[in-house]
Amino acid sequence: MNTREMFKRAVAGGYAIPAFNFNTMEQMQAIVMAAVETKSPVIMQVSKGARNYANGTILRNLAKGAVEYAKELGCEHPEIVLHLDHGDSFELCKDCIDNGFSSVMIDGSSLPYEENIALAKKVVDYAHQFDVTVEAELGVLAGVEDEVSAAESHYTKPEEVIDFSTRTGCDSLAISIGTSHGAHKFTPEQCTLVNGVLVPPPLAFDILHEIEKKLPGFPIVLHGSSSVPMEEVNTINKYGGHLEAAIGIPEEQLREAAKSAVCKINIDSDSRLAMTAAIRKHLAEHPGDFDPRQYLKPARENMKKMYIHKIVNVLGSDGKLAQ
Numbered sequence: 001m002n003t004r005e006m007f008k009r010a011v012a013g014g015y016a017i018p019a020f021n022f023n024t025m026e027q028m029q030a031i032v033m034a035a036v037e038t039k040s041p042v043i044m045q046v047s048k049g050a051r052n053y054a055n056g057t058i059l060r061n062l063a064k065g066a067v068e069y070a071k072e073l074g075c076e077h078p079e080i081v082l083h084l085d086h087g088d089s090f091e092l093c094k095d096c097i098d099n100g101f102s103s104v105m106i107d108g109s110s111l112p113y114e115e116n117i118a119l120a121k122k123v124v125d126y127a128h129q130f131d132v133t134v135e136a137e138l139g140v141l142a143g144v145e146d147e148v149s150a151a152e153s154h155y156t157k158p159e160e161v162i163d164f165s166t167r168t169g170c171d172s173l174a175i176s177i178g179t180s181h182g183a184h185k186f187t188p189e190q191c192t193l194v195n196g197v198l199v200p201p202p203l204a205f206d207i208l209h210e211i212e213k214k215l216p217g218f219p220i221v222l223h224g225s226s227s228v229p230m231e232e233v234n235t236i237n238k239y240g241g242h243l244e245a246a247i248g249i250p251e252e253q254l255r256e257a258a259k260s261a262v263c264k265i266n267i268d269s270d271s272r273l274a275m276t277a278a279i280r281k282h283l284a285e286h287p288g289d290f291d292p293r294q295y296l297k298p299a300r301e302n303m304k305k306m307y308i309h310k311i312v313n314v315l316g317s318d319g320k321l322a323q
């Protein structure tokens with residue numbers, strides 16, 4: 001299904017839909033298990049990097065399998081969106097639309113304003129013929145996500161959002177208010193030390209509220225919203241990893257954002273961390289294991305636990321299926 005009804009309900013209900021990236025079967029299984037157990041709608045998203053890694057045809061069929069799998073697990077009416085994350089060209093978006101994606105993002109945020117509008121409008125005009133919903137982006141997020149990277153962020157300008165959403169016809173808008181991509185969202189210098197923990201600068205809620213005032217009820221999307229749990233980082237480092245100064249967005253701030261017009265929150269790094277932590281721990285404790293199922297099973301369990309935690313304690317989308 002596309003995101004239209006899902007977002008309408010999320011904005012009205014003061015919660016957000018989880019958008020989890022996936023590249024592997026185990027991530028997909030963990031996402032579906034978590035969504036079914038919590039009775040939550042879910043967006044499964046695929047980046048250009050995921051397509052390069054796993055092949056677009058395989059990912060698409062995994063997503064089709066996800067719907068059948070959810071039904072097998074006892075969910076009669078699963079609400080699953082297959083979404084393209086950070087489409088960077090009309091051609092890529094068209095390819096996904098032609099091949100069964102129910103939602104796409106066109107990210108023209110690095111382009112000059114007018115070019116961003118022209119590109120987004122072209123994708124919207126094509127996508128809407130097939131009832132595929134489109135996310136566009138205004139403002140630039142810092143950080144690295146697959147092939148998307150920017151050295152510094154530029155907050156979304158609230159004075160542009162009405163013009164942009166009207167002229168593009170986009171269904172949702174990704175904004176920049178201080179989140180960023182990757183597991184190293186902030187440098188320690190940008191943070192304040194509170195009780196031995198580095199606390200990053202708060203999200204720009206003033207900008208978010210200004211945007212909400214300009215576009216009442218319009219679905220807003222937050223990218224780069226992993227919290228980078230210290231527990232997983234510590235496990236990785238304890239068992240031979242070397243992650244330095246990994247810092248994410250505090251969950252309380254995401255919970256706060258989910259109550260507003262923010263109705264889609266993207267989480268990718270936390271799944272990577274959960275998977276890596278479980279695999280490192282398992283292999284360190286069972287040096288004789290070499291069957292991938294032995295270490296991918298705890299990895300899948302750990303991701304599922306993380307997804308459920310996000311759905312229930314951060315986004316509030318549990319129990320929100322329409323039927």
Ligand SMILES: [Zn+2]
Pocket residue numbers: 086145181223224266
């Ligand atoms: Zn992103």
